Amino acid sequence: MSKISRLHYAIGSLVIDIPELELSDKGVTAITGHSGSGKTTFFKILLGLHQPKAWSWNFDGVEMAHLHVSERQLGVVFQSYELFPHLTAEENIRLIMRSRNNVSSDALKQLEHFKAKLKLQKCWLTKGKYLSGGEQQRVALLRAILSSPRMILLDEPFSALDQALKYEAYEIVQEVLTEIQVPALMITHNLAEARLFTKHIIEFKNGQIQ
Amino acid sequence: MKDRLKPLSFLIIGCLILFFSAPVSVILYNFSLNLDLEFSDMLIAFQNSFVQSVITATLCIVLSMLLVPGLSELKNTWIKRIMPAALLPSLLPSIFTLLIVFSLFRDFPFGTTGIVLIFFVTYFGMSTLILLNAYTALVGKYSHLIKIYNISLIDRYLKIYLPELFKDIITVFLIIVLGCFASLSVPLLAGGGRGTNVEMYIYESVFINGNWGTAAAMALLQMTIIFILGFYLNRISYFGSGRVDSDTFKTKKINLSLVFFLFYIGFYVVGYFYQLIKSLTKINLSNFYYSEFLVSLSNSFLLSFLTVSVFAIILVSLLFIFFMQTKSYFLIYFLLPSTTIIGLSLYLVFPERAHIIIDALKIALGINLIYTLVLYKSYIQPQLINIQSQLDVARIYNLTFQQSLVSVIWPQIKSSVIITASILSIFCFSEFALIKAAGSQTLFSGIFIERLVSSYRLEQGFVFSFIVLAIVFGFFYTVRLLSVKDK
Numbered sequence: 001m002s003k004i005s006r007l008h009y010a011i012g013s014l015v016i017d018i019p020e021l022e023l024s025d026k027g028v029t030a031i032t033g034h035s036g037s038g039k040t041t042f043f044k045i046l047l048g049l050h051q052p053k054a055w056s057w058n059f060d061g062v063e064m065a066h067l068h069v070s071e072r073q074l075g076v077v078f079q080s081y082e083l084f085p086h087l088t089a090e091e092n093i094r095l096i097m098r099s100r101n102n103v104s105s106d107a108l109k110q111l112e113h114f115k116a117k118l119k120l121q122k123c124w125l126t127k128g129k130y131l132s133g134g135e136q137q138r139v140a141l142l143r144a145i146l147s148s149p150r151m152i153l154l155d156e157p158f159s160a161l162d163q164a165l166k167y168e169a170y171e172i173v174q175e176v177l178t179e180i181q182v183p184a185l186m187i188t189h190n191l192a193e194a195r196l197f198t199k200h201i202i203e204f205k206n207g208q209i210q
Numbered sequence: 211m212k213d214r215l216k217p218l219s220f221l222i223i224g225c226l227i228l229f230f231s232a233p234v235s236v237i238l239y240n241f242s243l244n245l246d247l248e249f250s251d252m253l254i255a256f257q258n259s260f261v262q263s264v265i266t267a268t269l270c271i272v273l274s275m276l277l278v279p280g281l282s283e284l285k286n287t288w289i290k291r292i293m294p295a296a297l298l299p300s301l302l303p304s305i306f307t308l309l310i311v312f313s314l315f316r317d318f319p320f321g322t323t324g325i326v327l328i329f330f331v332t333y334f335g336m337s338t339l340i341l342l343n344a345y346t347a348l349v350g351k352y353s354h355l356i357k358i359y360n361i362s363l364i365d366r367y368l369k370i371y372l373p374e375l376f377k378d379i380i381t382v383f384l385i386i387v388l389g390c391f392a393s394l395s396v397p398l399l400a401g402g403g404r405g406t407n408v409e410m411y412i413y414e415s416v417f418i419n420g421n422w423g424t425a426a427a428m429a430l431l432q433m434t435i436i437f438i439l440g441f442y443l444n445r446i447s448y449f450g451s452g453r454v455d456s457d458t459f460k461t462k463k464i465n466l467s468l469v470f471f472l473f474y475i476g477f478y479v480v481g482y483f484y485q486l487i488k489s490l491t492k493i494n495l496s497n498f499y500y501s502e503f504l505v506s507l508s509n510s511f512l513l514s515f516l517t518v519s520v521f522a523i524i525l526v527s528l529l530f531i532f533f534m535q536t537k538s539y540f541l542i543y544f545l546l547p548s549t550t551i552i553g554l555s556l557y558l559v560f561p562e563r564a565h566i567i568i569d570a571l572k573i574a575l576g577i578n579l580i581y582t583l584v585l586y587k588s589y590i591q592p593q594l595i596n597i598q599s600q601l602d603v604a605r606i607y608n609l610t611f612q613q614s615l616v617s618v619i620w621p622q623i624k625s626s627v628i629i630t631a632s633i634l635s636i637f638c639f640s641e642f643a644l645i646k647a648a649g650s651q652t653l654f655s656g657i658f659i660e661r662l663v664s665s666y667r668l669e670q671g672f673v674f675s676f677i678v679l680a681i682v683f684g685f686f687y688t689v690r691l692l693s694v695k696d697k
Contacts, residue, residue: 047606070608082603086621095617096607147607 002059009052016207030194033204075144075152081136085129102148152184219534233555255411263390266329270337280467296335303640320402344378384443394549395643489669506658514638516574553647569652632686639678
């Protein structure tokens with residue numbers, strides 16, 4: 001379990017107020033809520049992009065709240081994927097693998113394995129700006145997996161996909177997340193989508209847990 | 211690791227502030243202010259500065275607002291390609307505008323009239339494009355409501371457009387006023403009589419009267435005015451909500467506004483080339499000052515190299531600060547410095563007679579002090595803001611600054627950087643006011659061309675200015691071609 005305590009953060013008119021929250025260290029935890037409920041702000045706090053004062057996030061004995069964004073060893077899939085558009089799919093992933101020092105032979109085997117599983121062979125040498133939405137999503141996910149993360153955070157990972165692609169994407173992402181055995185936190189406003197992935201669902205409302 | 215680098219980013223900001231505030235510090239350190247001023251002369255100088263800048267800004271805005279409604283109704287796609295040419299007068303060094311306008315007159319109206327004319331030509335295009343962008347966004351936003359409720363023309367303008375455009379109008383007004391206040395090159399060539407405006411008054415206090423204390427006092431007053439106006443400009447700086455996609459209000463292919471605006475663009479671009487061709491047919495090639503020009507050109511190449519080198523150091527520093535997300539908003543208060551103050555501070559710091567490299571370095575620092583921040587804010591910072599999320603990803607995944615610079619930032623901003631470096635180089639080859647204010651003894655091509663213009667040898671001025679433009683554009687176009695890998 002990872003435990004968040006005393007999280008209090010105000011941004012604009014929204015106040016995130018979480019006295020205590022436990023996140024599962026296995027499988028997927030989903031955070032749901034309407035627009036403006038504070039899900040994305042909470043997401044950015046966990047990543048380290050916002051810095052509240054005097055809160056605690058204990059993850060397997062590591063006090064994450066005190067760590068800088070680059071030291072938290074997290075993987076991320078943003079809603080808009082945020083691939084580097086001028087780099088190919090392969091370059092996007094290898095850049096992160098190098099920066100996270102994940103270049104062992106095991107890591108390279110993992111790369112080939114998930115590249116095939118996520119069906120990225122055809123677009124492997126395509127620049128990020130030319131990839132389709134589904135391809136960008138899978139590249140962003142593979143990038144997160146191969147960053148050797150202690151946890152993967154996904155912010156509305158399916159919202160940019162059209163309906164036909166979504167069902168295929170659900171299946172692939174579920175398979176991959178189950179296989180890698182790294183805990184994941186998924187933000188979604190779609191409760192049905194959250195239920196597809198997990199029973200651990202946390203609802204946000206006005207910056208607070210319901 | 212990033213936390214350990216944070217103090218370095220603060221140190222860099224400190225160094226940048228020291229660098230950009232150095233001209234002021236140097237002048238204040240070297241001279242006790244002489245407050246025993248000639249108030250009548252001083253008043254005339256400030257009055258002239260004020261009158262010239264306000265008249266220019268008012269003329270630009272009034273005429274722009276008359277053209278903008280018509281321009282917003284045009285639906286030709288080729289017009290969108292031509293419009294940016296209207297920015298050339300404000301982007302290129304003032305020597306080009308001076309050449310074009312001087313060539314129109316047998317007896318140029320030196321003094322306030324001439325200065326206002328030059329400033330108007332410089333800023334009218336920029337003013338029209340900024341207000342057109344804001345106006346088009348507004349009209350797009352309200353066009354359906356206006357049609358549905360049949361709102362009258364007068365109500366449209368008085369109740370909707372003008373109140374909503376008020377901030378844009380004030381912003382443009384302040385940009386033009388500040389640009390006019392801080393310019394030395396235009397009053398230097400187009401001014402008339404002693405103490406024409408504040409910049410000239412300061413310049414003449416030093417180089418004609420040898421009255422440094424008075425110059426320092428005037429410089430301080432000028433700086434305060436520029437700082438206050440600049441502070442207010444940065445607070446309200448606002449350029450509308452961006453273009454709206456709706457084209458339902460664009461119905462015309464041509465109208466009177468377009469004709470006038472094309473006339474303005476044509477006057478500058480076609481006027482320049484027309485005068486150039488005319489000059490080529492008139493000049494005597496045997497009396498062409500080849501050796502002086504070649505010397506000035508080679509000195510300017512050195513200047514350009516040093517300027518771009520200093521720019522590269524400042525740019526990497528700014529990129530580091532941006533990457534580290536350290537607050538640097540106060541740097542924007544150095545956006546519109548006075549040419550005279552910078553020139554004079556360099557004159558004080560560097561020896562008057564120095565090796566060419568030292569002299570070129572002096573001017574390179576001056577060009578960066580004047581232009582780097584405004585070019586960064588105009589061309590490079592918007593690109594960085596666009597890739598802000600990618601930099602978040604880079605930070606999350608522990609990319610170092612060097613890795614991010616090479617792999618993420620540079621590939622996506624290199625076009626903007628090349629454009630900025632090109633503009634700086636054009637200034638290196640055309641700048642004369644700063645060089646004179648800095649007391650440089652080296653012959654740079656800007657000084658060479660300025661001497662031709664001020665002695666009314668305009669034909670040679672046109673030809674040499676064109677050679678300079680061709681060299682700079684040719685070089686940077688080649689660099690750009692070589693640097694573009696993906697098509």
